[in-house]
Amino acid sequence: MVQISGGELLVRCLIKENVKYVFGVPGGQLLTFLDAIKRVGEKHGMKFINCRHEQAAASMADAYARTSGEIGVCVGTVGPGGADLVPGVYPAYADSVPMLVITAQNQTWKSYPDHGSMQALDQFHLFKPITKWNAVVSHWERIPELVQRAIRIALSGRPGPVHLDIPVDVLYNGNEESFAKVYPPERYRPMKPPVGHPELVELAAEMLYSAERPLIHAGTGVLRAKAWNELKELAEYLGAVVTTTVGGRGSIPEDHPLCILPASPAAITAQNESDVVLVVGSKMGDLDFWGKPPAWGDPEKQKTIQIDIDPEMIALNRPVDVGIVGDARETLKALIEAVRRKGERREPVERLKDYRKMQQEWLNGFLSLAESSEKPIHPLRVIKDVREFYPRNAISIVDGGNTAVWASYLNRIYEPNT
Structure with a gap:
């Protein structure tokens, strides 16, 4: 019988969910997973997006989920790779964005508790406060079960990120293909959401x-x-x-x-x-x-x-x-x-006409600044000109601080998930 690695089994689970993109930074512990994306995943439209930094990978998965309505997937290797995902995962948790966060871990025999391994990190407890649910995948046979459970939790009820920590030996070890219970989504999660009483x-x-x-x-x-x-x-x-x-x-x-x-x-x-x-x-x-x-x-x-x-x-x-x-x-x-x-x-x-009149009078003060030709130009001039240049369905990515304040005044949002 044909044997498949844990990395390939993980890819097959993601194919069933029609995952198109996996954002991340390569690492030695992830090689069987990355190899399977190339050999098996690409035939089904899956691509690995190689990022410069794990925080960017998590933020890209977050942005993909927000704009597409599909679950975002990101990956990082053990230790610094996993830790660097955290700043990108937290906003998804705060905003209820569905994501599957995958981290590689050192071998099962030297993890939880660690006893001095290079790049060792308790990633299970690191991600616990910023995910809806997480787990350590301790055996090859549990990969489908826990992937299915994670995605079910990420997409059900109030959505949010979930996390799977997978030791390298689980990703590298193989077993017979017949033991892999990889089901389509309708076999393991509700496909229609609940209606109010x-x-x-x-x-x-x-x-x-x-x-x-x-x-x-x-x-x-x-x-x-x-x-x-x-x-x-x-x-x-x-x-x-x-x-x-x-x-x-x-x-x-x-x-x-x-x-x-x-x-x-x-x-x-x-x-x-x-x-x-x-x-x-x-x-x-x-x-x-x-x-x-x-x-x-x-x-x-x-x-x-x-x-x-x-x-x-x-x-x-x-x-x-x-x-x-x-x-x-x-x-x-x-x-x-x-x-x-x-x-x-x-x-x-x-009273709607009164509210709209009040709103316009409030906006007029900002518009006068945005339409001014004085130098240096006011930040609102940039916001107004940029918004008018792009089409209604353009996706806005707004930084924090004062930029967000100015954008809230004149950067109109016309379409969902933009």
Whole structure:
């Protein structure tokens, strides 16, 4: 019988998930894996992207996952290679981005606990605080099981990065092909996400349709669930104002008539004045002022409905009147049907024109700086000119610090995952 190495078995598992790219830096412990990508993976469209640094590899896997909606995969060798992945993995954990992080480890007989090996590092505990789940793969036969479990966890519920630490002997050792239980995704993970409870969806529909000033607040959960079309359809049927979290930008085009720019004075005013708020896929963190007044209404007077795939996020920062656990896209579909049964399409919220006027007056101050020809030029001039040069679906990569502040004013986001 044909024998295959642990490295090839790992590649076969990734092929079943239709993984197209593996980002990383080569290392001796990874040779069987890299060789299998070349021999076997490339026939199925898989490529190894050789990076200059492991942090870049993790960031590239993160960016790929954010923009494509698919799981990102990155790899680093034992010790410094694994450690250098950490700065790129943490943002994915913070933003709930699905990634599979693979690290090579020293041989099983000299790891956990280490007893003086070169480049030794306890990578299991290093990655534990910044991943949803991780494990050490201690045997060839466990590769398919643990890869499947890792990907199931990464993609199910609230997504996020997962980590597998694989000793070099597990990657190099071989076994008969017949022992490799490599299944397609539908055999080991749910292919359809859960929908919110019908009674709660019906209650939410009644509250929203009866509201005078309904508002929908969209977080990154809308993007992860690919629920942007459902969000827009519900908002247009209700005539509801739409605001987003900073991370949820792109859930609705920022030039849509119902959209008010995130964290702007107009958005804060609309959020404060709304009588019924629907929060979708957001924990309402610090950039949402934790859902507290005056950025929001008094929770004893302003009704709040929250939809989230993760039950731990329900009422995390703000009390709710209706908490619905379910996938954003599937639950919004059900909510749209329930709202349609309530009556005809509603006109936009009456105060919307006032919010848009307030927003434009706020933007005018920044536009005057952005359109100035004074030297040295103002940073907003760069932001405005760059945004106008690129098409609506251009992907924005914004650095931290003041760059992020200027970009938040004039770098409009029009399409999901851009």
